[in-house]
Amino acid sequence: MYHDIEMYIVSMPYAEAILLDGSERYLSSMVILNLLLATMVLVVAMDRASFEQDVNKRGIRSFSNVITKNVYQLSSLVLMLFASILMFSEINGIKYNNTLGKEQLPVQLKQTAQQSTQYNHQKILLVDPHFNDVNNYYAGYVGRYYFFSDQVVGQENFMMSQAEFKNTIKQYDYVVLPEWHRTFTTMLEKTYYQDYKTGLFKVTKDGLQKVNKINV
Structure with a gap:
């Protein structure tokens, strides 16, 4: 979540980002x-x-009456249970970030390529094996803020012929594979005789060339 907020703030004007950041800190305090x-x-x-x-x-x-004694004991019990719930919730949150959180798209993109901080119009194909992330535009949304480009498109379906696959790839400047995609990998091997599972790639006439960041 922190990574999403960071991408959102970077995409805003500086004055607006400072204002919102100050307001959030004030309200949290x-x-x-x-x-x-x-x-x-x-x-x-x-x-x-x-x-x-x-x-x-x-x-x-030492209590004034039986009622105050019961209220004291009940309040102590409730506070103890509430503190225990918060403690276990925090522990589970840390475990999630250390395990399941690694499978989230923003984390995968950070492990795949260097983040762009300069606005650009590079055409980028984000290959995502999760249909829901593509269908609800989550993949494209995250990709646009991470690579700071308004031309990022998320796609999951690559059930097509080799000619269609080649035409699809040629429409973009870069291809991002944050996670292994069975169909895309198979089509890539049949069309360009290349075996890539994850990474950032520049589209060339001979196929894909692996790079670390996009050139703005």
């Missing part, structure tokens, strides 16, 4: 501050529920 104040008020209220204010003298009979 206010949320954290309000949570801290609410927690402090709750702790003070729970402390005042005890009849005995001296902590060293407190015991099971």
